[in-house]
Amino acid sequence: MDATVLIGSAFALFAIGLYCVSKSNMIRILLGIEMILNAGNLLFVYFASVNTAANVVDPVGQSIVFMSIVTGGCVVAVGLALIVNAYKQFKTTDARELRRLRW
Amino acid sequence: MVISTQLYFLFAPILMGIIGLLADKMKAPKLRDAAAVLASLWGVVSVWMLYNSGPAAGEILVFSIGGNPPLGACFEIDMMSIYMAFSATLLGFLVTVYSYSYMEHDTRLTEYYALLSALVIGMVGVAFAGDMFTMFLFWEMMGIASYSLVSFRKDSPGPIEAGFKYMVMGSVGSTILFFGVALLYGMTGTVNFAQMSSVLHGSPMNMWLLLVLALMIIGFGVKSAIVPMHTWLPDAHPEAPSTISAMLSGMLIETALYALTRVIYTLFEPSVFSSTMAVLAFITMTVANITALRQTDLKRMLAYSSVAQVGYMLVGVSAGSVAGISALLMHVFNHSLMKGLAFLSAGSLVHEANTREIDELKGIGRVMPITTLTLFIALLGLGGVPGTGGYISKLFLFSSAIPAGFVWLTVLGVLNSAFSMGYYLVTMYKLISQPTEKVTGLHEAPVAMLLVTVVLAILVIWSGVLPATVINAAQAGAKALVENLANYVGAIL
Numbered sequence: 001m002d003a004t005v006l007i008g009s010a011f012a013l014f015a016i017g018l019y020c021v022s023k024s025n026m027i028r029i030l031l032g033i034e035m036i037l038n039a040g041n042l043l044f045v046y047f048a049s050v051n052t053a054a055n056v057v058d059p060v061g062q063s064i065v066f067m068s069i070v071t072g073g074c075v076v077a078v079g080l081a082l083i084v085n086a087y088k089q090f091k092t093t094d095a096r097e098l099r100r101l102r103w
Numbered sequence: 104m105v106i107s108t109q110l111y112f113l114f115a116p117i118l119m120g121i122i123g124l125l126a127d128k129m130k131a132p133k134l135r136d137a138a139a140v141l142a143s144l145w146g147v148v149s150v151w152m153l154y155n156s157g158p159a160a161g162e163i164l165v166f167s168i169g170g171n172p173p174l175g176a177c178f179e180i181d182m183m184s185i186y187m188a189f190s191a192t193l194l195g196f197l198v199t200v201y202s203y204s205y206m207e208h209d210t211r212l213t214e215y216y217a218l219l220s221a222l223v224i225g226m227v228g229v230a231f232a233g234d235m236f237t238m239f240l241f242w243e244m245m246g247i248a249s250y251s252l253v254s255f256r257k258d259s260p261g262p263i264e265a266g267f268k269y270m271v272m273g274s275v276g277s278t279i280l281f282f283g284v285a286l287l288y289g290m291t292g293t294v295n296f297a298q299m300s301s302v303l304h305g306s307p308m309n310m311w312l313l314l315v316l317a318l319m320i321i322g323f324g325v326k327s328a329i330v331p332m333h334t335w336l337p338d339a340h341p342e343a344p345s346t347i348s349a350m351l352s353g354m355l356i357e358t359a360l361y362a363l364t365r366v367i368y369t370l371f372e373p374s375v376f377s378s379t380m381a382v383l384a385f386i387t388m389t390v391a392n393i394t395a396l397r398q399t400d401l402k403r404m405l406a407y408s409s410v411a412q413v414g415y416m417l418v419g420v421s422a423g424s425v426a427g428i429s430a431l432l433m434h435v436f437n438h439s440l441m442k443g444l445a446f447l448s449a450g451s452l453v454h455e456a457n458t459r460e461i462d463e464l465k466g467i468g469r470v471m472p473i474t475t476l477t478l479f480i481a482l483l484g485l486g487g488v489p490g491t492g493g494y495i496s497k498l499f500l501f502s503s504a505i506p507a508g509f510v511w512l513t514v515l516g517v518l519n520s521a522f523s524m525g526y527y528l529v530t531m532y533k534l535i536s537q538p539t540e541k542v543t544g545l546h547e548a549p550v551a552m553l554l555v556t557v558v559l560a561i562l563v564i565w566s567g568v569l570p571a572t573v574i575n576a577a578q579a580g581a582k583a584l585v586e587n588l589a590n591y592v593g594a595i596l
Contacts, residue, residue: 007289014282021275029271036278043285051292060174061288064236068281071243075274078250082267089260095271098264 006046013039026086026093030079037072041065107166109156110178112149113228115142116221123213132212136203139216143199146192146223150185158185161579161587163594165233172233172295172595179233179296181591183580186432187230187361190439191354195223197555201447202346204549205454209344215255221248222350226358233595235284235294238362239277246273246326249355253343265335265342272325272335280322283315287370290315297595300369300588308375316376319366320383327359329417330387333410337394340406341459345450348402352409353443357435360413364420364428368584369591373423380421381509388414388519396526400459401449404526405442408485411523412438418516419500422507429581430499433573437492437566441484444559448478451548451556456541461530466538470545475534477556482527484563487520492566492573499574 013035020032048061083093090097119142126135157164158181169175199219206212225245232238250273254266288294290311291302303312321332328336336356340348367376388411395407412434419431451474452467453459468475484491497520504513547553566573583591 010285017278018275021271026267033271033274033278036275037281040278040281040285043282044288047285047289047292050289058292060236060294064288064294067236067240071240071247074243074247075270078247079270079274082250082254082263082270085254085257085263086267089263095267098267 003046003050007043010039010042010046013042024094024096026083026095029095030076030083033079034072034076037068037075041068044068106168109149109153110166112142112146113224115145116217116224118142119220120213120217123217127213135213135216139199139220140196140203142220143192143196143223146227147189147196150188150192150227153180154185154189158182158583161583163583163590165594167233173293173298176237177233177295177595178231178237179591179594180231181580181583182576183361183365183432183583184230186576186580187358187435188227190436191223191226191230191358194350194353194439194443195219195226197443197559198346198349198447201349201450201552201555204551205346205450206344209256211255215252218248218252218255219346219350221245222252222355226354229358229362233296235287235296235299235366239281239284242277242280242326242362245355245358246277249273249347249351252347253339253351255344255347261342265338269335269339272332276322276325276332279318279325283318283322286311286315286318295595296365296369297592300592301596303370304588305372308371312371316367316371319363320376320379323359323363323366324383327356327363328387328410328413329383330390330410330414333387333391333413336410337403337406340409340446341400341402345402345446345453348406348450349443349446352406352446353439356409356413357416357439360416360420360431361435364431365584367420368428369588377421377423377507377509380417381504381512384414384417384421385512385515386414387411387417388516392519392523392526395523398526399461401461401464401530402446402453402459404461404530405445405449408445408523408526409442411519412442412485415497415500415516415520418504418509418512421509421512422503423585424503424507425578425581425585426499427503427507427581428585429574429577430496430503432577432580433570434493434496434500436573436577437484437496437563440559440563440566441481441491441493444477444556444563445481445485447552447559448474448481448556451552452478454552455545455548458541461533463539463541465533465536465542467542467545468535469538470542471547473553474548474556477560478534479531480560480563482531484567486524486527490564490567492563492570495567495570495574 017035048058051058122138164180167177228241250270391410398404419427484493487497
């Protein structure tokens, strides 16, 4: 497929992720983080298919994507645990309400 | 797939979790504490053994898994990696000993020790990594362990809020970093430092390389608390347990700075980024010092002081020479001792007095003299008073900027350093002034905590009075990165 389209869509995903992170809902922030990570994954998958040697897709890029999905899962698990605890403490999932600490 | 016996200590977190669970089942908490101390000591001994098996003589050790480096993941250990790993494991060992008394009233200590071990091993892994992806995995391991540890006391709102903020900023930073790694992979077809360096080092800059450089500075800069990406730090450090503050402030931000230095020095010429780093250094130290002045919370003040110290260390990165990097490494070691000591002593005070406000701690120096004395040594070291390690490394840091052509940075750095004494001295004055009713009746901290702070205070003074050992080790590390980059690349190719 066309390189411009694939790399462009990775950058678009990156931008959408950053937009989501700037929002106030905690779950949405977490999904935004996942989107930025997946933009990176998409680039790795695409570049692995470009860096072919002897008609084999580069295994380095592919294995990196698997491992990064795993670490992304760990980050989401910790993040969800924090959101549950934040809900217990503050009775909301609005990140703007978490403003006891300033300066 | 053979792993050298000297690297077995990287499995310590898993082992620690299993031993902790068994100890919980057997209702033997002492077994768990002893295992934690032994596991952290194991790290120090293993790093020492690795040092003697090659890097001491200037060799570079390469360990790889899953094929030779272009295919497999690898550790590439030179003197600079050993230096960082030794600082991390040493501080980790002292913090674990201190935790024995400090955390005894907390529950869930199995998780605590396993995560603390994972934090230390993550730092060691970042220091040893020979390719971007190994570095990223250990980076996430360090990050995830620290997010959980910051919000360890989850029953109060402060740690949860600080932990959430840190989690969001930290993981956005590491995903941005991952995006940068993906672009680098597209440009060079590999993630190995040595191979990337042989393709990119010295090549003319284009738009994509500048984008990668910016993504790297942002991605690593979030964890190393470079202003304006520092806002998580003053929340996370005071709210975490003091042992964790000492680990985060003493080693985590420096490990991030190490990773930044390693990557940008391996991939780019110093002339590409040195002015950017000089400006960031100036902004970081000035903003942090001015904000630290208006803090009333002891640990929060120390947290801002950490941001300022990162600014001083960036002076060394911007110099782009052996002198700059060796000064950076010296300050990393001295700062890990001084800030570790400051947070642990402050932790003892907070542990006994149950408040973090400096005004409520007034006069506590008269009832807890030894702990307060060690805190004074740490604060004087952070301010750069002669006779402490901080003086030596600041002298080298600021003088390294002059040959690089940043005389303005040297002047501003020295002024900032003098300005920072403003808040250290006020704090010291308040701690020994007339006691309030709240602090009379308190007594000295438990023996294990006292012992660790005294040992750290002796180390701070030792590195200030007899600095030759630290200077030689730091210069060997800096030469391995800057002058002998060809050896580092040649060890893989």
